[in-house]
Amino acid sequence: MAILKKEEAQVLLKKVLGFSKADECxxxxxxxxxxxxxxxxxxxxxxxDMSTLELTVRSTFGKRTGSTTINEFDDASLEKAVxxxxxxxxLAPEDPEHMPLLGPQTYQESVTYVPATAAITPDTRAAAVxxxxxxxxxxxxxxxxxxxxxxxxEAMMNSKGLFAYNTNTDVIFSVTTRNQAGTGSGYAARxxxxxxxxxxxxxxxxxxxxxxxxxxxxxxxxxxxTVILEPVAAAYMMENMFRALDxxxxxxxxxxxxxPGGGNRLGEQLMDEKVTIYSDPxxxxxxxxxxxxxxxxxxxxxxxxxxxxxxxxxxxxWAQKKGVKPVPGPSNIIMEGGNASLEELIKSTERxxxxxRLWYIxxxxxxxxxLTGLTRDGTFYIENGVIxxxxxxxxxxxxxxxxxxxxxxxGKPERTISVExxxxxxxxxxxxxxxxxxxxxxxx
Amino acid sequence: MSFGALMVPKSLxxxxxxxxxHALVGGMDVAMKKQLADLALNAARAKGATYADxxxxxxxxxxxxxxxxxxxxxxxxxxxxxxxxxxxxxSWGFAASNNVTREDxxxxxxxxxxxAKANAKIMTEPVQLxxxxxxxxxxxxxxxxxxxxxxxxxxxxxxxxxxxxxxxxGGANFVNSAIMGVNEQKFFASTDGSYIDQDVHRLYPFFVVxxxxxxxxxxxxxxxxxxPVGMGYEYLTPTADNKVAGxxxxxxNRYDILEDVKNATADVAQKIKAKSVEPxxxxxxxxxxxxxxxxxxxxxxxxxxxxxxGYEANYAGxxxxxxxxxxxxxxxxxxxxxxxVADKLQPGSLGAVGYDDEGVKCKEWDIIKDGILVNYQAIRxxxxxxxxxxxxxxxxxQSWEDVQFQRMPNISLKxxxxxxxxxxxxxxxxxxxxxxxxxSFSIDQQRYNFQFGGQLxxxxxxxxxxxxxxxxxxxxxxxxxxxxxxxxxxxxxxRLGGAFNDGKGQPGQAxxxxxxxxxxxxxxxxxxxxxRKI
Numbered sequence: 001m002a003i004l005k006k007e008e009a010q011v012l013l014k015k016v017l018g019f020s021k022a023d024e025c026x027x028x029x030x031x032x033x034x035x036x037x038x039x040x041x042x043x044x045x046x047x048x049d050m051s052t053l054e055l056t057v058r059s060t061f062g063k064r065t066g067s068t069t070i071n072e073f074d075d076a077s078l079e080k081a082v083x084x085x086x087x088x089x090x091l092a093p094e095d096p097e098h099m100p101l102l103g104p105q106t107y108q109e110s111v112t113y114v115p116a117t118a119a120i121t122p123d124t125r126a127a128a129v130x131x132x133x134x135x136x137x138x139x140x141x142x143x144x145x146x147x148x149x150x151x152x153x154e155a156m157m158n159s160k161g162l163f164a165y166n167t168n169t170d171v172i173f174s175v176t177t178r179n180q181a182g183t184g185s186g187y188a189a190r191x192x193x194x195x196x197x198x199x200x201x202x203x204x205x206x207x208x209x210x211x212x213x214x215x216x217x218x219x220x221x222x223x224x225x226t227v228i229l230e231p232v233a234a235a236y237m238m239e240n241m242f243r244a245l246d247x248x249x250x251x252x253x254x255x256x257x258x259x260p261g262g263g264n265r266l267g268e269q270l271m272d273e274k275v276t277i278y279s280d281p282x283x284x285x286x287x288x289x290x291x292x293x294x295x296x297x298x299x300x301x302x303x304x305x306x307x308x309x310x311x312x313x314x315x316x317x318w319a320q321k322k323g324v325k326p327v328p329g330p331s332n333i334i335m336e337g338g339n340a341s342l343e344e345l346i347k348s349t350e351r352x353x354x355x356x357r358l359w360y361i362x363x364x365x366x367x368x369x370x371l372t373g374l375t376r377d378g379t380f381y382i383e384n385g386v387i388x389x390x391x392x393x394x395x396x397x398x399x400x401x402x403x404x405x406x407x408x409x410x411g412k413p414e415r416t417i418s419v420e421x422x423x424x425x426x427x428x429x430x431x432x433x434x435x436x437x438x439x440x441x442x443x444x
Numbered sequence: 445m446s447f448g449a450l451m452v453p454k455s456l457x458x459x460x461x462x463x464x465x466h467a468l469v470g471g472m473d474v475a476m477k478k479q480l481a482d483l484a485l486n487a488a489r490a491k492g493a494t495y496a497d498x499x500x501x502x503x504x505x506x507x508x509x510x511x512x513x514x515x516x517x518x519x520x521x522x523x524x525x526x527x528x529x530x531x532x533x534x535s536w537g538f539a540a541s542n543n544v545t546r547e548d549x550x551x552x553x554x555x556x557x558x559x560a561k562a563n564a565k566i567m568t569e570p571v572q573l574x575x576x577x578x579x580x581x582x583x584x585x586x587x588x589x590x591x592x593x594x595x596x597x598x599x600x601x602x603x604x605x606x607x608x609x610x611x612x613x614g615g616a617n618f619v620n621s622a623i624m625g626v627n628e629q630k631f632f633a634s635t636d637g638s639y640i641d642q643d644v645h646r647l648y649p650f651f652v653v654x655x656x657x658x659x660x661x662x663x664x665x666x667x668x669x670x671x672p673v674g675m676g677y678e679y680l681t682p683t684a685d686n687k688v689a690g691x692x693x694x695x696x697n698r699y700d701i702l703e704d705v706k707n708a709t710a711d712v713a714q715k716i717k718a719k720s721v722e723p724x725x726x727x728x729x730x731x732x733x734x735x736x737x738x739x740x741x742x743x744x745x746x747x748x749x750x751x752x753x754g755y756e757a758n759y760a761g762x763x764x765x766x767x768x769x770x771x772x773x774x775x776x777x778x779x780x781x782x783x784x785v786a787d788k789l790q791p792g793s794l795g796a797v798g799y800d801d802e803g804v805k806c807k808e809w810d811i812i813k814d815g816i817l818v819n820y821q822a823i824r825x826x827x828x829x830x831x832x833x834x835x836x837x838x839x840x841x842q843s844w845e846d847v848q849f850q851r852m853p854n855i856s857l858k859x860x861x862x863x864x865x866x867x868x869x870x871x872x873x874x875x876x877x878x879x880x881x882x883x884s885f886s887i888d889q890q891r892y893n894f895q896f897g898g899q900l901x902x903x904x905x906x907x908x909x910x911x912x913x914x915x916x917x918x919x920x921x922x923x924x925x926x927x928x929x930x931x932x933x934x935x936x937x938x939r940l941g942g943a944f945n946d947g948k949g950q951p952g953q954a955x956x957x958x959x960x961x962x963x964x965x966x967x968x969x970x971x972x973x974x975x976r977k978i
Contacts, residue, residue: 036950036951038950040754040755040756040757040758041568041753041754041755042568043566043567043568044563044566044567045755046536046538046847047559047562047563048538048559048847050845054460056461067461068460068461068462069460069461069521070460071460071542084462084463085461087463088461088463091597092515092518093515093601095514095515096513096514097514122562126566130566142754142757144754144755144756144757144758145758146758146759146950148950148951174758175758176757176758178754178757178762182762182766187758252617252618252656253617253656253658253661253663254618254654254656254663256978258661258663259661260658260659260660260661261658261659261661262658270978359761359888359889360886360887360888360889361886362884362885362886363884364884364895364897364917364974365915365974365975365976367661367662367663368975368976368977368978369978370974370976372884372886372895372917373886374886374888374889374893376888376889393888393893395886395888395893395895395919397895397917397972397974399976399978401978402976402978438919438972439893439919439970440893441888441892441893442764442890442892442893442921443761443764443888443889443890443891443892443893444890
């Protein structure tokens, strides 16, 4: 059994710490159970189950740290792991940025564990995929997709008395449907803590309607257009920006948050005042653990408020150097929106482009966060509030910072996943003016 | 798709942390592996498998990362276990375990058969496996001169801190440097009668130098011109005959990291002051340190047969090189100068092994011949689809616990047949850009439209290098681009570049692959200016 209860984890970690002779010792235990199923051409291609339990011991003498990981849990193996980490610590170079371990902390209980998700079996996965394949066959399309679920737990304890424990469940699903002629393609992706929210039939219906609706696309000239990004496209577009909310990189002068002349742009208005972005581990739609890798408690924190930079992440080392309080990095990302549905955003658009999904986004210039990538799986031309016809895909070169200065309207936030990292976000559909498309792509 | 060459692959951290000395202690002996493998093969057959293969693998990784005067991380990991793949009732099944014991390997084989039988219930077509003769007891080892794992960690740390010191002394504001080492010790056995023992080594040293212009708030970086290689630590012993002189020194089979960081520090200062490019059409002269990535994205990925067939449609995508284009026998992928070969043989390459992960001896074959699409990359269960009687030997799994599937071999552009130096190539360019090193990269899901950046851009005016440019990226359509290829330097300029961690599949797996070429010219390519203001 890879998932240990809080009390079981506590007993095991205490035993491991009992073997320590180092100045400081931190022990971490993590377990994961779950499985996946993959399909293509309307048939299952691979499926697997996994179960892992691992213990990591980090021992420190002065500023020298060594670590060992094991997956055997008899007393002799546990003691050997502690000794080995101590030997490695003695051999390690001194770390000038070493920070002492945190002492005992108080955490609120998280809401990340859902028993129904933890109870998923290979049959549950197969049944969910069978519904997706059924839609695809009914619509005379070919589906390729992936479903993966996991139940995880994390526990840590250190020689200064800190103990933290969390369990989490997660299920992600994505499907691409294509027509037989290869002229139309659609996509849908979902991610939840709670399997009961996952409806693979409806998700595949949406993908199928995009596939059928995107066939025989017309080419229009690249250039600047008003766009409506669906949440799955918007989340992927902004992911690089979320990763860059770091004070050290900004202070060092190598981030879009760096200020000419030195320092960072905390407190500056960088985006449209409709933009508010924050983290909240207790958000019912996007719950996450209430502590981070170092054992620091996580709370609700604002990053961008009405377009102004409210906080940047400060590691404990950097906070000490700058004489400020440490700020843990984003635990999750929630962007506020309005009440408009996607349909209402389309209805309010005189001329524009609906983007279902973005693809292969890569950084072109980190100082402006200029990104390039492409539209994919359903791009449509909007005229006088209605979708007129599908259009061929575009390559874009755009910065999320520039994009968030050009916000016309935001819709109702939805839980969505990044199509590359599979991380979940709560993001609204967004209507943006002057989004820069630089060339056409023949890809479907 | 492919992930950045500088990203640390997840597989590098997979496994248990170990003492570096432990990496040099031999793992389970081959006779024992053979005994255990036979137990698994027999157990699978007894449960009804018509085919089975067993991979007992020990995967060692070392990753040392530094910045400025600080060692950020030293990671040594080992992962040991067995993966068993079977065909039962016409369907594939796979199971893996980290307990490589008599009892557990039998249980794992039986689990694989049970998975195959469950999958068979919803199967549409039974697996067709290309025949493969058994090789008996054979072995292969990367021809290394010095095992990177035998070099003390302290020596590597000292080298990296010396690299950082040169950059800081030269006026850089920041520098990151790293050495990654991989050793795959893998044993393969199959019901075809093969027992293959292989010892595969890979190495990747690299750095990034950063220079800040505080007043303007701008910064520039220059990455190392090293390549990840299928070699030992000897790659880091420079020799004069492996240096390529020019506007910046580049490297063949040996790398001078101390010289390159000195050059990088000078380059990055020059880059800050460089002229921002005027967008428009240019003739591009692409160095192998840059062109490898364009080959990887626009030739290697679209010729993967599983993509062509739709198996990767939900993630990486499909391919514009559909079977009808190949069947026509006259699909002009590129100009007549373009000859692309696939292989897993080139010494020093990341793809080089003796046998692939389904027991097929490695070979070389043509993909593009005189500009025409002539073949794909296929494994045993795909060979029949393109009329092959045997696999091309490009099956790979990133570890024992992942199922093997089609991964690209080395895919390389053949050098020009006629003598042509880089200087002579540049002499004929009126308005062009010479690009060295790889940078930003993005391509669509069928591999038509791409955009690439680089590390160093030099303006070519009337046959001469006229200075450095910045904010350069080029966009093109794959077929138009390769048909605009007008000159390829001869074999004396041939070099390998590569990806240490090419990603594919769901769940994702990493693969290491090299791409060789000589400097190549492409005419009239669209260049954009990437500078923005926020």
